[in-house]
Amino acid sequence: MLDLLIRNANLPDGRSGVDIAVSDGRFDAIEPGLDAQARKTIDADGRLVTPPFIDPHFHMDATLSLGQPRLNRSGTLLEGIALWGELKPLLTHEAVVERALRYCDLAVARGLLSIRSHVDVCDDRLLAVDALLEVREKVKPYIDLQLVAFPQDGLFRSPGAERNLLRALDKGVDIVGGIPHFERTMQDGAASVQRLCEIAAERGLRVDMHCDETDDPASRHVETLAAETVRLGLEGRVAGSHLTSMHSMDNYYVSKLIPLIAEARIHAIPNPLINITLQGRHDTYPKRRGMTRVPELLSAGINVALGQDCCMDPWYSLGSADMLDVAHMAVHVAQMTSIDAMKQAFDAVTVNSALAMGLDDYGIEKGRPANCVLLDARDPVEAIRLRATRLAVMRNGEILAQTEPCATRINLDGRPSTLNPADYAPVEASG
Numbered sequence: 344m345l346d347l348l349i350r351n352a353n354l355p356d357g358r359s360g361v362d363i364a365v366s367d368g369r370f371d372a373i374e375p376g377l378d379a380q381a382r383k384t385i386d387a388d389g390r391l392v393t394p395p396f397i398d399p400h401f402h403m404d405a406t407l408s409l410g411q412p413r414l415n416r417s418g419t420l421l422e423g424i425a426l427w428g429e430l431k432p433l434l435t436h437e438a439v440v441e442r443a444l445r446y447c448d449l450a451v452a453r454g455l456l457s458i459r460s461h462v463d464v465c466d467d468r469l470l471a472v473d474a475l476l477e478v479r480e481k482v483k484p485y486i487d488l489q490l491v492a493f494p495q496d497g498l499f500r501s502p503g504a505e506r507n508l509l510r511a512l513d514k515g516v517d518i519v520g521g522i523p524h525f526e527r528t529m530q531d532g533a534a535s536v537q538r539l540c541e542i543a544a545e546r547g548l549r550v551d552m553h554c555d556e557t558d559d560p561a562s563r564h565v566e567t568l569a570a571e572t573v574r575l576g577l578e579g580r581v582a583g584s585h586l587t588s589m590h591s592m593d594n595y596y597v598s599k600l601i602p603l604i605a606e607a608r609i610h611a612i613p614n615p616l617i618n619i620t621l622q623g624r625h626d627t628y629p630k631r632r633g634m635t636r637v638p639e640l641l642s643a644g645i646n647v648a649l650g651q652d653c654c655m656d657p658w659y660s661l662g663s664a665d666m667l668d669v670a671h672m673a674v675h676v677a678q679m680t681s682i683d684a685m686k687q688a689f690d691a692v693t694v695n696s697a698l699a700m701g702l703d704d705y706g707i708e709k710g711r712p713a714n715c716v717l718l719d720a721r722d723p724v725e726a727i728r729l730r731a732t733r734l735a736v737m738r739n740g741e742i743l744a745q746t747e748p749c750a751t752r753i754n755l756d757g758r759p760s761t762l763n764p765a766d767y768a769p770v771e772a773s774g
């Protein structure tokens with residue numbers, strides 16, 4: 344007797360009419376027409392079952408702090424950093440833990456079960472570090488939370504940042520972060536990349552840097568990041584987050600740069616919701632979009648994972664832990680509107696993000712943990728179009744969250760009395 348059987352599911356790779364069997368918390372079989380009985384059966388009825396959503400770039404120490412102590416009026420990255428600097432001395436351990444746990448509840452409801460969060464280490468108290476280490480343990484049964492030691496105010500620009508970053512790693516923070524474009528000079532930025540990669544290499548850790556989050560086409564720290572990755576043998580273990588300066592760079596230079604990023608097997612992590620809102624703020628018209636060159640990176644074979652970055656914090660007033668919202672924005676900003684490109688955008692918030700985070704046990708495959716989400720959509724394109732309802736969110740075969748399908752009653756003479764937007768999917772676009 345199986346623990347769980349999901350009948351007649353579609354999978355993101357295009358397989359349809361598949362039955363998914365779960366026993367002992369793991370996927371036991373994935374094939375059509377399984378002859379088996381289970382304690383619980385779910386009829387997917389041709390809907391999409393996907394591995395859980397993943398957010399490879401987030402700031403859980405700042406989330407849900409919107410308005411504390413005031414709002415970001417200019418809407419720029421730099422005012423956001425200044426505002427966070429005002430909030431930092433006011434933080435309490437309990438408040439950071441409570442906001443993070445509350446955010447994680449929302450994440451579970453959205454089928455978001457793996458998150459990489461940067462945590463600011465430019466605070467001698469390391470208050471946010473201790474708080475998020477506690478949260479990492481608390482949410483372990485339902486969310487994989489990776490923490491990045493992030494020197495928000497600059498490794499060299501902020502006194503004591505390197506000491507505090509090393510203390511955070513000693514406490515158990517997983518990954519080495521950085522922010523080279525915020526150092527005082529280009530030389531300092533490059534030196535910070537070098538130093539931080541050396542720290543990661545010495546400790547056998549991964550790297551994930553905020554890199555070139557600026558409209559300045561001369562910000563080329565990803566070039567140094569690629570070179571240091573190869574020099575130190577860190578290929579495949581380094582991520583460059585944002586990379587927005589690439590949007591504004593000269594095409595000839597980019598034609599040299601992208602192969603260097605590919606050679607170093609750097610994971611690119613754009614954050615479309617934030618890049619489209621924070622970048623281009625100093626432009627009149629035409630205004631740059633600011634997001635990095637996603638289709639070109641993908642064409643070069645570079646792994647692109649999309650992050651949410653912010654949810655109701657000093658940098659962004661919106662956000663709802665919905666990675667389909669992130670994919671939806673990427674489709675628009677990068678004009679990834681072909682069917683294949685939209686499927687790539689879906690991959691970028693699922694499998695690509697798993698690769699970027701080094702999650703080995705991810706995916707709907709026999710023997711892997713039975714983590715998945717049943718969506719009220721038939722395929723990845725419809726999932727993105729609808730920001731589809733998460734009908735059921737499962738972890739180790741247990742149902743963590745359920746949402747009823749959207750059903751609106753309408754009162755129009757001679758027209759249907761109820762409506763679910765998911766029923767509007769074009770038939771030829773499914774399967």
Ligand SMILES: [Zn+2]
Pocket residue numbers: 400401402461553652
């Ligand atoms: Zn960030």
